[in-house]
Every structure is written in C-alpha cells, then in structure tokens.
Amino acid sequence: MAEGAPVVIDMDAEERVELSNHPDVSADTCMCTPLEIPLFCCLYAFTVDPANKDVQLFCGKYTGTISEPGCYCRNALCVERRRMNVTIKTIDLENTKIIDGRGNPLIVSGIVAYQIVEPRRAALDVDNPDTFVRNQAPPVLKRIVSKFPYESDDPDEKTLRSSPGDINNMLLNNLQERVSQAGVKVHNFQINELSYAPEIAAAMLKKQQAEALLQARRKIVQGACGIAKLVRDDLGSEMTQADRAQLAANLMVVLVSDKDAVPTVSL
Numbered sequence: 001m002a003e004g005a006p007v008v009i010d011m012d013a014e015e016r017v018e019l020s021n022h023p024d025v026s027a028d029t030c031m032c033t034p035l036e037i038p039l040f041c042c043l044y045a046f047t048v049d050p051a052n053k054d055v056q057l058f059c060g061k062y063t064g065t066i067s068e069p070g071c072y073c074r075n076a077l078c079v080e081r082r083r084m085n086v087t088i089k090t091i092d093l094e095n096t097k098i099i100d101g102r103g104n105p106l107i108v109s110g111i112v113a114y115q116i117v118e119p120r121r122a123a124l125d126v127d128n129p130d131t132f133v134r135n136q137a138p139p140v141l142k143r144i145v146s147k148f149p150y151e152s153d154d155p156d157e158k159t160l161r162s163s164p165g166d167i168n169n170m171l172l173n174n175l176q177e178r179v180s181q182a183g184v185k186v187h188n189f190q191i192n193e194l195s196y197a198p199e200i201a202a203a204m205l206k207k208q209q210a211e212a213l214l215q216a217r218r219k220i221v222q223g224a225c226g227i228a229k230l231v232r233d234d235l236g237s238e239m240t241q242a243d244r245a246q247l248a249a250n251l252m253v254v255l256v257s258d259k260d261a262v263p264t265v266s267l
Contacts, residue, residue, distance in 0.1 A: 044076045055082040055123040065119050084119040084129075088187060091134055097197055098142050100160065101149040104204070105197035108145050111190055112137050112175065118183030126182040136178045137189070144170050150196065153211075160194055167191065224252050 047070070048054050054066040057080040066072060093110040100106050114133055116122045122129040144167065145160065152159045158166060171189040179186060196204045228251040 043073055045071060045073045046081070047071050051087050052083050052085055053119040055084060055119050056080075057082070062120065062124060067119075082123040084116050084122050086116050086119065088113055088115045089130065090114075091137060092192070093137055093141060095193060096138060096142065098145045100145065101147055104150055104200060106145065106150060106160075107193065107195050107197055108141065108191060109193040110137065110141050110171070111188070111192050112186065113188040114179070114184050114186045116183055117185045121181065121183030129179075129182045129184055132182050133175075133179050133184055133186075137175055140171060140175045140178065140189075141191075144174060145191075150194075160191070164191065221252075228252055 046054075048066050048068070050069045056063045056066065056074075059078045060080075091112040091114070093112065095107050095109045098106050098108050112133065116129055126132045148158055148160050148163075148167065150159060151161045160167060168188075168190040171191070172186055175189050176186045195201070228248040231247065231251060
C-alpha cells in the first residue's frame with residue numbers, strides 16, 4: 001500500500017482497500033470527508049445586479065450590505081437576505097378632495113419620485129419602504145394644499161395657481177422629513193391635477209368670467225378716457241366747455257359700449 005493513499009473500509013468484509021489501486025476509482029474522482037459533505041451542502045450562490053443591494057442578517061443580526069454587482073457564495077444556515085431596489089421610483093397619487101385655505105373644495109392629485117439611498121434603514125427600520133412612502137405622501141399633500149387658496153386678487157399672496165414652484169418645494173421638504181427614517185430620498189413631489197370640485201365648479205367658473213369681464217372693462221375705460229382727453233385737448237380751443245363735455249360723454253359711450261355705435265343725424 002502506498003504511503004498516504006486514501007483507503008475505504010468495507011464493513012462487511014472488514015478489509016482495507018487502497019483507493020489509488022482500486023479499479024473502479026479514477027484519478028479525477030473528488031473525495032469528501034464525512035465532515036465536509038454537510039458543510040458543502042449548506043453553501044448557496046446568488047447574484048446581485050446593479051439595481052439592487054442585499055442586506056445581510058446572521059441569526060437576526062445585521063452583518064453588512066452587498067453593494068457591488070456580482071456572484072456571491074454564502075452559508076445558508078441562519079442567514080437572511082433582504083433585497084432592496086435602489087432605482088428611482090414614482091408614485092401617482094389619486095385624485096383627492098381637499099379644502100383650500102378659503103374653504104373651497106378642490107380636486108388635487110400628485111406625483112412623487114423617490115429612491116432608496118440607505119438600504120440598511122429601508123430593510124430594518126420599516127416594514128416596507130415603498131408602502132411607507134405611499135402612505136406618507138397623501139397626508140402631506142392635504143396639509144400643504146389646505147394652507148393656500150386656489151387663487152387670490154392680491155398679487156403678493158401665494159396661491160396654488162400662481163406659486164406652483166413654492167408649493168412643490170414645501171411638499172418635497174415636508175415629505176422628506178417623514179420618510180428619512182426609512183432611508184429614502186425624495187427627488188420630486190409636485191401637484192399633477194388641480195381644479196375645483198364639481199359641486200362648485202360652475203359657480204367658480206361664473207366668478208372667473210365676471211372677474212375677467214371686469215378687468216377687460218377696466219382696460220377699455222382707461223383707453224376711452226385717454227382718447228377722449230386727447231380729442232378734448234386738440235379741439236379745446238374751438239369748443240365751449242359744454243361742447244367739450246358733450247363730446248367726451250359721446251366718445252365714452254361709443255368706446256365703452258359692447259355693441260357697435262349707430263350714427264344718427266338730427267334734422
């Protein structure tokens with residue numbers, strides 16, 4: 001028997017057989033000891049792609065995060081893997097009825113773009129980071145929208161229509177404060193749809209039409225006054241005070257009227 005050659009014992013025959021000289025064993029045969037077999041069976045291989053990161057737990061204790069893409073081999077006993085998707089995701093918030101700063105019901109929807117930047121916190125501090133963000137976004141939308149009116153006559157007052165950039169920044173900052181504990185970064189939170197609720201939409205449309213008509217009339221009157229003053233100044237030296245007043249009145253009627261003037265000649 002060669003020195004150091006592996007042997008196998010036939011328990012029935014109770015004789016030692018040298019494996020190197022055995023006719024049924026080739027030189028390429030891989031032999032494992034009884035201790036190595038269960039250890040080899042406990043290993044498993046897995047891959048990590050660029051869009052994900054693996055949070056590793058051993059016996060319930062955090063041991064690290066695999067961030068680099070590739071193929072890995074780990075012990076399967078008492079090891080738990082939690083895969084976190086780190087790509088940018090979006091949430092489309094459904095239409096919600098919200099009362100604005102002046103008590104008018106509005107229909108508002110929003111879009112949130114976010115990304116997991118801390119896989120450990122996303123895996124261990126919350127049950128599901130995606131659900132967590134989805135549940136936190138609607139309350140933020142309601143709270144911010146309810147602080148401002150839909151529109152205002154004061155040009156210096158912030159409104160939902162005139163200051164969308166400022167409103168969106170407030171939405172983003174408020175949501176970021178709520179979801180930071182989940183390892184999430186909010187990239188964008190903006191209002192998608194904004195309109196009056198159906199029950200007051202018709203009344204508000206009439207109000208908007210009336211305000212637009214008043215603004216248009218104001219412009220017309222200002223222009224008519226300018227024209228009448230110009231005519232009066234040009235013809236002032238040739239007309240009496242009463243004639244100038246009558247001419248100004250006639251010009252104002254013609255210029256301000258919403259219908260075409262019909263000339264009449266006195267006989």
